[in-house]
Amino acid sequence: MLLIVTFLGVVLYRFAQKDIINWFFSTNRKPMILRGARQVGKSTLVRLAAKEMGLELYEINLERYLYLNDIFKTQNTGKIIAEIEGIIGKIKDPENSLLFLDEIQAVPHAIQSLRYFLEDMPELAVISAGSLLEFTLADHNFSMPVGRISYYHLGPLSFLEYLKACDEELYSYLEQYDPHTAMPDSRHEKLLEAQRIFLFTGGMPESVALWNDTNSLETVRDIQRSIVDTYIDDFAKYAKREELARLQKVFRSIPGLVGKKVKYSHISREEKAAVVKAALNLLSKAKICTPIHHSDCSGLPLGAGIHERIYKLLFIDIGLMNTLLGLEWHHIRNLNEKDLINEGSLAEQFVGQELLSSETGKKAPELFYWLREGRGNNAEVDYVMSKGTNIIPIEIKAGKSGSLKSLHQFAYHKKTRKALRFDLNKPSRHTVRAQVSDSNNIFHEVSYTLISLPLYLAGKVGWFLE
Numbered sequence: 001m002l003l004i005v006t007f008l009g010v011v012l013y014r015f016a017q018k019d020i021i022n023w024f025f026s027t028n029r030k031p032m033i034l035r036g037a038r039q040v041g042k043s044t045l046v047r048l049a050a051k052e053m054g055l056e057l058y059e060i061n062l063e064r065y066l067y068l069n070d071i072f073k074t075q076n077t078g079k080i081i082a083e084i085e086g087i088i089g090k091i092k093d094p095e096n097s098l099l100f101l102d103e104i105q106a107v108p109h110a111i112q113s114l115r116y117f118l119e120d121m122p123e124l125a126v127i128s129a130g131s132l133l134e135f136t137l138a139d140h141n142f143s144m145p146v147g148r149i150s151y152y153h154l155g156p157l158s159f160l161e162y163l164k165a166c167d168e169e170l171y172s173y174l175e176q177y178d179p180h181t182a183m184p185d186s187r188h189e190k191l192l193e194a195q196r197i198f199l200f201t202g203g204m205p206e207s208v209a210l211w212n213d214t215n216s217l218e219t220v221r222d223i224q225r226s227i228v229d230t231y232i233d234d235f236a237k238y239a240k241r242e243e244l245a246r247l248q249k250v251f252r253s254i255p256g257l258v259g260k261k262v263k264y265s266h267i268s269r270e271e272k273a274a275v276v277k278a279a280l281n282l283l284s285k286a287k288i289c290t291p292i293h294h295s296d297c298s299g300l301p302l303g304a305g306i307h308e309r310i311y312k313l314l315f316i317d318i319g320l321m322n323t324l325l326g327l328e329w330h331h332i333r334n335l336n337e338k339d340l341i342n343e344g345s346l347a348e349q350f351v352g353q354e355l356l357s358s359e360t361g362k363k364a365p366e367l368f369y370w371l372r373e374g375r376g377n378n379a380e381v382d383y384v385m386s387k388g389t390n391i392i393p394i395e396i397k398a399g400k401s402g403s404l405k406s407l408h409q410f411a412y413h414k415k416t417r418k419a420l421r422f423d424l425n426k427p428s429r430h431t432v433r434a435q436v437s438d439s440n441n442i443f444h445e446v447s448y449t450l451i452s453l454p455l456y457l458a459g460k461v462g463w464f465l466e
Contacts, residue, residue, distance in 0.1 A: 012205055013164040014041065016154060019361055020049040023150065024098070024125055031114040031126040033104065035133070035364075036154040037287040037316050038234060039227055041205045042129040045154065046100050055125075056097040058088050063106040072109035077120035080113060094124040101128040105136040115148035132234055132286045153364050155287070156203030156317045158357040158459050159195060159350075166212045167194060174456075179463045183426050188454065192424060195456040199332050199346055202319015203353070217329045224323040231288065243279065246271065250279040254289050255321040257313050258345040259382075261371070262291075280313075290314045290356060295368040297384055297391055297414050302368045310371060314352045321349055337424050341398040347455060348382055348396055351422050354458035355383065355394075370410055377439070379406040387465045394420040394461075404450070408434040412446040420461060421452045427464070428452045 023032055034042040050057040062068060071083045081091070084099075091097050099117075104110050110128070117126045163171035170190055177183070201211045201220050204227055211220050235247045246268075253267045260266075262280070264273040283289050294310040295302045315321040322332065332346070341347050352367060359365035370381040370393065383394040393410045397403065407419050411432075419432075432450045435443045451464050 012041075012157065012209060013161055014045060014154075014157070015161065016045055016152070016360065017049050017052060019152060020045065020127075021053060023152070024049075024053060024055075029122075029125060030148060030150045031117050032128070032150045032152055033111070033114070033133075034127065034129040034152050034154055035287065036129075036131065038131045038230055039204060039206065040154055040156050040287075040316075042131075042154055043100075043102050044205070046098070046102075046127055046129060050098045050100075053098075054096075056091075056093065057100060058084075058091055058097060059100040059102060060084060060088050061102045062110060063103040066106060069107045069109050072107060072113045075113055075116055077113075077116045080116075081121070091124065094121065097124060099124055099126045101126065103130060104128040105130040105133045108136050111136075118148055132237075135239060135282060135286065150362065151364075152362060153287075153360055155357050155360055155365075156353070157205060157208055158203060159198050159354060159456060160459055162198050162201070162203060162208055163194060165208055170194060174460075179427060185426075188426050191456045192454065195350075195454075196332065199318055199350060200322060200329050202317040202322070203357075204317050204319060207319055220319070221323065221328075224319055228320060228323055239282075246275065246279050247282065250276060251283060251288065252324055254283070254313055255315050255324045255345075258315060258321065259312060259348040260345075261310065261312055288316050290316075290352075290365075290367070292352065292367050292369050292383070294371045295384060297368075297370050297393075297410075300386055300389065300391070302384060302386055302391070303366060306368065312369065314349060314356070314367075318346065318349045318353055322346075337398045341396055341423055347422065350455060351394070351396055351458045352383060355385065355461070358459050358462070370414075372409065372413075379409040381406050381410050385461075387462070390418060390465075391416055392418060392420060392461075392465065394422070396422045398423050404432070404434075405436075407448075407450070408432075408436045408446055411448045412436045412444055416448060418449045418451065418465070420464075421450055422455050422458060423452060424454055425452060426454060427457065429464075 023029060034045065036042050047057060065087065068083060071080055085091060091099065101110055114126065114128065117124065160171065160174065163174065173187060174191065200217060201207050206223050207220050210223055231251065232248055235244055239247050250267055264276040267276050284291055291311040291313060293306040293308070296305040298305050335344065355367055356365040368384045370384050372379040381393040382396050385392050385394065391414060393407055393416060395404055395407050404421065410416060411419060429449060429451050431447060433445065433447045435445055437443050453464065
């Protein structure tokens with residue numbers, strides 16, 4: 001089941017609709033809050049999901065009715081519904097209707113009141129959408145209705161969703177591709193070309209729609225600048241005056257930090273680490289960036305072994321990232337494999353964004369990396385994920401397997417038997433044998449299966465880990 005989203009008459013497909021439909025028909029349905037940054041398509045997701053199910057949609061944008069905060073504060077469901085119906089009309093058939101509270105962060109007490117819809121009107125499905133919720137909640141002391149509401153996390157379009165919109169034939173090929181068969185050179189080259197364009201357009205719905213409609217990368221960049229300005233304008237709405245300049249500075253710094261261990265002094269030498277950290281935490285909660293924590297990877301879940309102070313960052317979208325970095329199409333188009341894979345942050349952002357998008361859903365997506373720091377004995381694995389009971393290290397690196405020293409170290413210390421590498425070559429699989437030295441300079445032999453994948457398959461790693 002797919003969600004059809006339209007921008008400028010262009011049809012975009014999202015893979016989230018099946019989850020929204022399952023939520024609606026669940027016997028244990030709770031009011032839902034759609035989480036995600038501004039302009040990732042949350043509102044359109046709700047509208048088209050309601051249309052697909054044949055529901056009567058009752059939609060209200062709470063930013064236009066700020067006075068309703070006092071009504072929601074009463075926690076009286078009857079009074080709340082009566083006031084809402086005065087704006088959008090009477091809800092005649094609750095069981096076949098969907099009440100959509102958009103921009104819920106603008107009316108904070110509406111968040112708290114969601115639990116009472118579950119208790120007093122369980123027959124009415126209630127879904128809300130909001131961005132920058134934590135900016136609002138930081139200024140309010142009420143408790144969240146834990147256990148009485150559900151969440152769904154939505155990000156930008158994945159590369160596969162982008163292909164679905166812009167190259168239906170190539171999308172169909174990739175969806176039907178058998179990972180155990182050889183890929184033709186012609187398909188591989190076309191996919192590499194499409195993925196390179198995606199590095200510029202990114203996955204924000206309006207950017208993808210404009211590219212599909214106009215084939216003008218200049219127009220896409222104009223929209224990306226507009227989206228960036230919208231985010232900055234949002235800070236003025238929800239941040240305290242003394243925080244505003246700091247948030248803007250940190251926001252603009254994140255694209256340059258992708259792939260690097262975060263050091264607060266690299267963001268601002270004038271301010272204390274604690275206030276820079278607080279700004280990063282707010283932007284992370286608002287889904288504008290995602291922290292990738294170092295995990296010692298000693299067991300599952302990987303999150304149990306994280307080091308809170310050691311992390312790197314991913315930006316919300318690679319297209320917006322390049323906008324803030326000032327990278328134009330000719331820069332991205334002319335990057336050779338070495339520059340793209342080994343020396344830049346573009347490939348790391350792309351792979352991380354794809355891995356996170358593959359986990360979109362009820363749980364906030366998580367990703368980790370592994371770092372070992374020591375005199376003359378440093379090692380870093382770009383990402384680490386789990387598959388069943390296995391811990392899988394992931395490197396983004398061009399070159400032969402002999403250059404994968406960090407993967408060798410990880411395989412030795414964590415006893416892993418399988419690893420992933422992303423580059424620009426066609427899919428392959430082979431056994432790696434190498435020698436690694438321990439802290440006493442004693443050499444040990446390590447052996448593991450290395451699965452090498454082209455960047456464009458980053459969202460489909462599950463195929464290759466069976």
